Amino acid sequence: MKVIRKADELRAWSAEQRAAGLTLGFVPTMGALHDGHLSLVARARENNDAVAVSVFVNPTQFNNPDDLKTYPRTEEADLAKLKAAGVDVAFVPTVEEMYPEPDTRVFELGPVAEVMEGKMRPGHFNGVAQVVSRLFVMVNPTHAYFGEKDFQQIAVIRKMVDLEGGFGGLQIVDVPIKREADGLAMSSRNVRLTPELRAVAPGIYKALQAGVEYARNHSVEETTEYVVNQINTIDGLETEYFQIVDGKTCQPISDWSESEMPVGCVTVFAGDVRLIDNIKFTPTC
Ligand code: PAF
Numbered sequence: 001m002k003v004i005r006k007a008d009e010l011r012a013w014s015a016e017q018r019a020a021g022l023t024l025g026f027v028p029t030m031g032a033l034h035d036g037h038l039s040l041v042a043r044a045r046e047n048n049d050a051v052a053v054s055v056f057v058n059p060t061q062f063n064n065p066d067d068l069k070t071y072p073r074t075e076e077a078d079l080a081k082l083k084a085a086g087v088d089v090a091f092v093p094t095v096e097e098m099y100p101e102p103d104t105r106v107f108e109l110g111p112v113a114e115v116m117e118g119k120m121r122p123g124h125f126n127g128v129a130q131v132v133s134r135l136f137v138m139v140n141p142t143h144a145y146f147g148e149k150d151f152q153q154i155a156v157i158r159k160m161v162d163l164e165g166g167f168g169g170l171q172i173v174d175v176p177i178k179r180e181a182d183g184l185a186m187s188s189r190n191v192r193l194t195p196e197l198r199a200v201a202p203g204i205y206k207a208l209q210a211g212v213e214y215a216r217n218h219s220v221e222e223t224t225e226y227v228v229n230q231i232n233t234i235d236g237l238e239t240e241y242f243q244i245v246d247g248k249t250c251q252p253i254s255d256w257s258e259s260e261m262p263v264g265c266v267t268v269f270a271g272d273v274r275l276i277d278n279i280k281f282t283p284t285c
Pocket of ligand 1: 030056128131153
């Protein structure tokens with residue numbers, strides 16, 4: 001595996017792959033890699049001739065400076081995992097390499113970026129669009145892989161790809177959430193949970209699953225209230241929001257008939273660790 005730190009070197013490597021007619025799978029990450037990331041890498045490896053992974057903690061998508069400061073950074077371990085996973089190139093740039101000049105672009109992402117994470121974390125999705133669009137230009141992949149844990153992020157990235165003209169037919173591939181044996185969605189933030197909070201955190205997914213059952217004979221509003229109560233009765237957990245939205249537009253629905261693929265998206269504070277999860281509902285009501 002090549003470790004590349006310079007954008008020019010990455011562009012040259014990518015150009016060689018594309019000139020040879022190879023498919024190029026790309027997995028953007030912020031490092032602190034876990035099996036969730038590695039499931040994206042495995043999909044990219046299975047489906048492409050060449051695979052590149054970026055490891056870059058992008059400052060422009062953090063609206064909370066403490067969150068940026070405490071974000072786990074584990075470069076050496078990350079590179080070992082990527083090598084073992086058969087990755088061809090790990091791209092590990094510095095902030096200066098990614099942003100030689102400040103990125104002042106504002107993306108017109110529209111309603112998909114205005115709800116849930118967009119509302120709670122102003123500027124977050126614009127920062128994601130900035131870094132991912134830069135990475136797409138540098139890597140020039142044929143396929144890019146994103147985890148469904150960040151459900152809304154995938155919709156936002158699809159919108160950004162549209163706005164930017166498609167990046168030469170780039171395919172965005174979504175990969176199902178990878179969970180720990182007890183159901184907790186894998187996340188780089190899980191390492192920050194105290195043993196007590198780690199023990200109760202699987203209650204989030206249990207509440208989502210119970211919500212899907214409950215929804216069989218309850219309204220969207222009743223189900224929303226039920227899931228929030230299920231989570232908030234667990235000591236140490238506090239729901240920030242739970243919203244049932246249409247899976248394509250990410251817009252809230254008020255009746256099951258409004259969506260062919262309703263998705264319940266939640267963020268929960270476990271102490272000061274902000275966890276995110278979601279579940280698909282089958283509209284049967
Ligand atoms: O999902 C993430 O880890 C980040 O938002 C991403 C897509 C790597 C951009 O920094």
